[in-house]
Amino acid sequence: MPHDVDLIILLAVGFGMALIFGYIAARLRLPPLIGYLIAGIIISPNTPGIVGDIHLANQLAELGVMFLMFGVGMHFSLNDLLQVRRIALPGAILQIAVATLLGIGVSMYWGWSFGSALIFGLSLSCASTVVLLKALGDRGLLDSVNGKIAVGWLLVEDLVMVLALVLLPATAMLLGGHALPGTDTSQSIWLTIGITLLKVTGFIAFMLIIGKRLVPMIMQFVARLGSRELFTLTVVAAAVSIAYGSYAVFGVSMALGAFFAGMVVKESDFSHRAEEETLPLREIFSILFFVSVGMLFDPSILIEEPLRILAVIAIIMVGKTLAAIALVLFFRYPINTALTVGASLAQIGEFSFILATLGLSLGLLTPDAQNLILAGALFSITLNSFVFSAIEPVQRWIRERSHLARLLERSADPLAMLPDEVDQAYLRDQVVIIGYGGVGRRISENLIQQNIKVVIAEENREIVEKLRSQGIAAVSGEATEPNVLIQAHIQHARLLVISPMDILDIHRIVDISKQLNPEIQVLICAESKEEAAVIRQENLGEVFYAKEEMAKNMSHHILNQIELAHQPPAH
DSSP states (O other): OOOOOHHHHHHHHHHHHHHHHHHHHHHTTSOHHHHHHHHHHHTSTTSSSOOOOHHHHHHHHHHHHHHHHHHHHHHOOHHHHHHTHHHHHHHHHHHHHHHHHHHHHHHHHTTOOHHHHHHHHHHHHOOOHHHHHHHHHHTTOTTSHHHHHHHHHHHHHHHHHHHHHHHHHHHTTTTTOOOOTTOOOSSOHHHHHHHHHHHHHHHHHHIIIIIHHHHHHHHHHHHHHTOHHHHHHHHHHHHHHHHHHHHHHHOOOHHHHHHHHHHHHHTSTTHHHHHHHHHHHHHHHHHHHHHHHHHHOOTTHHHHOHHHHHHHHHIIIIIHHHHHHHHHHHTTOOHHHHHHHHHHTSOOOHHHHHHHHHHHHTTSSOHHHHHHHHHHHHHHHHHHHHHHHTHHHHHHHHHHSHHHHHHHTTTTOGGGSOOTTSOGGGGSSOEEEEOOSHHHHHHHHHHHHTTOOEEEEESOHHHHHHHHHTTOEEEESOTTSHHHHHHTTGGGOSEEEEOSOOHHHHHHHHHHHHHHOTTOEEEEEESSHHHHHHHHHTTOSEEEEHHHHHHHHHHHHHHHHHHHHHSOOOO
């Protein structure tokens, strides 16, 4: 029996090479996707040796895009975005505008058309969700204020890119390209754009009104059956069928369909399970996507166009980063936040590849332009970990030069100081609470109900504004900075309560507080059993660990119930 093995060869070779180079990248402390891209380059038609089927690779890439966008949709949290909307929304849009204009300016100087320059600029403006989440997760920053701002910023970027993916096919001819095969070119461009936007609106309305109820209902029904494989199949079927249905019925890109599929699955009570069950599949197809992108790259451009590649890297790693830092400082956030957000965005990734591939199919980009984008991605992702490592030294260098620090930090920021209305008598024997997360909020609410004086130190400016509008004393800034603790009047406080945070930050806060107020009592919420043990060993303060406290409370409750049961009945 004859065998048609082209797909099997591609999968075997692609996965094998991805494994080898992904392992090498991980050993070098680089993101594994660098290895996947290099694996794709090695099996591409542009390099000698094994050659994979590029047409099959493109189809697998489509699946990869769908699952990547499905994953983005599942991570999309409107609440997270709303928490940091005042900085993330205008910041991301302005940063995209700056990076796009830089890309347009450079490519127009090279003699490209405006349509090519626009796609090129947009491709350089959006960072990689995969790289960012990995970088923040490795450094324990995902749940920090800086991490939330960076993720919120990226979510806005993703939404803008999704909109661009929707509008580009409709505007391709206006920009000097050609329509996708099967598209009616006889009608006016503006009518095409109008119909596209109506279809998108119809699709979004359908997904939010019907899909938001229907998909979670189906998932709930399947979950009751108790079959793990059926549940996984339901989630995968929802992702693929919604992606294809959006394309076939509404004419919307499969990427947008998959994104909304992820969003509606997230609304289900079984979203965490759905994420866990589909994670291996999503990761497999995302690997195939990066391998197929690597197959499109021609390494000869590194020799032929080194100056252009340097220009692309400069836009991504210098232009974008400086724009992001300037915007964060403009919104009066501290230098640490500005540097973290700047480092987070100093790379490009999956959306850039998707845009470049679409631009190529619309005749708006040349293969050389795509190669420049791919080269920029390879170098920026590789160097991104070094950019993150530079945050601390750069911050230290700035602070050693007090005039520069004063210039960059928020010296005139009203939120960095307690308002004049706060009575000085209130700032005696108060409780200073560091962080207004889940723990800090509950403690504050309980103390305020008991008429106990509270001052809150919180990094998120929007939370501080909200607290002040409620008449609660709050100061904005990082508590590792002496000025913030001084503004909270730590020198006259009775108690210091530290919400869960990094152990090094806890050390610094306690050291500063003890210097300013040697008699202060310190209560610390630990995130793990190991952290609680370290804090106790170093005698930093009284430690509370959630699971321990829960076990104590439950034990007390059980003992009380047993005691009540053994009491003689009252006559």
